[in-house]
Amino acid sequence: MLVDRDRHFDVIVIGVGGIGSATVYELARSGNDVLGIERHGIPHTKGSSHGHTRMIRRAYHENPEYMAMIDQAYTRWEQLEDEWGEQLLYKTGSIAAGRPSCDLVSGALETCHEHSVPFEKIDGESASERFPGFQFPSEYEVVVQSDGGFVRPEAATIAHVELARQLGATIQSETKVTSWESTIDGVKVKTEDGQYKADRLVIAAGAWIGKMVESLEGIVSPERQVLSWLQPNNETHFTPENCPVFLISDDDNIHYGFPTFGKPGVKFGRHYHLNERVDPDEMDHSVNEHDMEVLTQSGEKYLNVSGEDPFGFETCIYTNTPDRDFIIDTLPNHPEVTVLGGFSGHGYKFAGVIGKIAADLANGKDPEIDISLFEIDR
Ligand SMILES: Cc1cc2nc3c(=O)[nH]c(=O)nc-3n(C[C@H](O)[C@H](O)[C@H](O)COP(=O)(O)OP(=O)(O)OC[C@H]3O[C@@H](n4cnc5c(N)ncnc54)[C@H](O)[C@@H]3O)c2cc1C
Numbered sequence: 001m002l003v004d005r006d007r008h009f010d011v012i013v014i015g016v017g018g019i020g021s022a023t024v025y026e027l028a029r030s031g032n033d034v035l036g037i038e039r040h041g042i043p044h045t046k047g048s049s050h051g052h053t054r055m056i057r058r059a060y061h062e063n064p065e066y067m068a069m070i071d072q073a074y075t076r077w078e079q080l081e082d083e084w085g086e087q088l089l090y091k092t093g094s095i096a097a098g099r100p101s102c103d104l105v106s107g108a109l110e111t112c113h114e115h116s117v118p119f120e121k122i123d124g125e126s127a128s129e130r131f132p133g134f135q136f137p138s139e140y141e142v143v144v145q146s147d148g149g150f151v152r153p154e155a156a157t158i159a160h161v162e163l164a165r166q167l168g169a170t171i172q173s174e175t176k177v178t179s180w181e182s183t184i185d186g187v188k189v190k191t192e193d194g195q196y197k198a199d200r201l202v203i204a205a206g207a208w209i210g211k212m213v214e215s216l217e218g219i220v221s222p223e224r225q226v227l228s229w230l231q232p233n234n235e236t237h238f239t240p241e242n243c244p245v246f247l248i249s250d251d252d253n254i255h256y257g258f259p260t261f262g263k264p265g266v267k268f269g270r271h272y273h274l275n276e277r278v279d280p281d282e283m284d285h286s287v288n289e290h291d292m293e294v295l296t297q298s299g300e301k302y303l304n305v306s307g308e309d310p311f312g313f314e315t316c317i318y319t320n321t322p323d324r325d326f327i328i329d330t331l332p333n334h335p336e337v338t339v340l341g342g343f344s345g346h347g348y349k350f351a352g353v354i355g356k357i358a359a360d361l362a363n364g365k366d367p368e369i370d371i372s373l374f375e376i377d378r
Helices: 018-029 064-084 101-112 125-132 153-166 204-212 289-304 348-362
Strands: 008-014 034-038 054-056 090-091 094-098 120-122 141-145 150-151 171-172 177-183 186-191 196-202 221-233 244-248 256-259 268-270 312-320 325-329 334-341
Touching: 008 018, 008 186, 018 034, 018 153, 018 196, 018 334, 018 348, 034 153, 034 196, 054 064, 054 348, 064 090, 064 101, 064 153, 064 348, 090 153, 094 101, 101 141, 101 153, 101 244, 120 125, 125 141, 153 171, 153 348, 177 196, 177 334, 196 348, 204 244, 204 312, 204 334, 221 289, 256 289, 268 289, 325 348, 334 348
Parallel strands: 008 034, 008 196, 034 171, 094 244, 196 334
Antiparallel strands: 054 150, 090 150, 094 141, 120 141, 177 186, 186 196, 221 268, 221 312, 244 256, 256 268, 325 334
16 A cells, blocks of 8 residues: 655554554554554564464463563453454463473462462373373473463454554555654654654564664574474364463473464474574574474474474574563653564563553553563663
8 A cells, every 4th residue: 555655643663563563553542643564464474473373371480570461461362352353362271391390380380379370280190191182201290270372463463453454554564664763753764665754653573673773782682483383193182172282391491382273283392492593684484304303302202292294394583682571661762762572482472462551652651561670771
């Protein structure tokens, strides 16, 4: 669509991926004339918000401080489903398994205790009997929480964009932003085929955020991830009715995965995969023998799957901060610019909440949730 270049928008959002699409929607919902600019199609597979499923959980081992956002995340997904008329959130329950002393299990228990989240703690053998898709070592402890599940990133991105468009938002896809600058009356955003003006700017450029915001370049590190879809030995063990979303810690890594959904096979990955820091423009999106071996071998160790004939592999990008907490803030010298980034492999479940916070910040309102954990200068 050709956008009138003389039009002065209320807000421009750079990046209409997982978080940017929710932000465009929340801005349009709060009455703003908003332009979302995305360099690829919507949705696409070159960033961080594809692959059919993203986990949502209350037994949040990362940090109990996320609980206020988690509560709101569930509410936002349910609201979006009502408004869009399609199921986007599936509650399968969640599992966090590992040795009793590991950060995953102790962190999940800490959050559950601190926020009175109901949970069960069972041993590895009982968990393997109850969930026959798994083969946990008997010395493992397994925290089972019934609210866990997954959301659908591609479907939700479409829902956010279409609902925003119905509210009057303008979306310009296949358009790369080359630079932005503050002006006397707001911001100017330059793209490969023209420039746009607005009062305020939100930058939600995912793995490219360091290229859009100079001061973040040395802070965020994009990292190559690889996902596998493994062949179950028994399909019924891995249906969303029988298989919770799962995180399994061994001495070196956390593995994670999902019941079969959206495409054949059990989705299985290793958090931080091979710790490969990348330039997102140069990243190798192909999958090599070593990637495959790492995932099929660990998959066979913990799951009732065959490493032979996997259904497929995909790459994706994490954008990590040093402490793995997000960046949600206005830029210190540019209060008219909000940045949303560094989601460190656990941000998608919060897309709706972050979109709402971003809309509040852009509208000069205090967000309902305390976001001091996500300040740039923390
Ligand atoms: C393998 C994997 C598994 C994950 N699992 C989970 C999970 O289970 N649960 C969970 O909550 N989170 C999970 N995450 C994290 C979560 O998916 C991400 O944090 C989230 O999707 C990031 O969204 P984003 O909008 O920041 O990035 P993206 O969706 O990549 O969006 C950024 C957009 O900006 C666009 N862009 C960049 N530069 C420009 C430019 N110059 N001009 C115009 N557009 C531009 C990009 O094209 C892109 O579309 C996972 C991530 C990965 C990679």
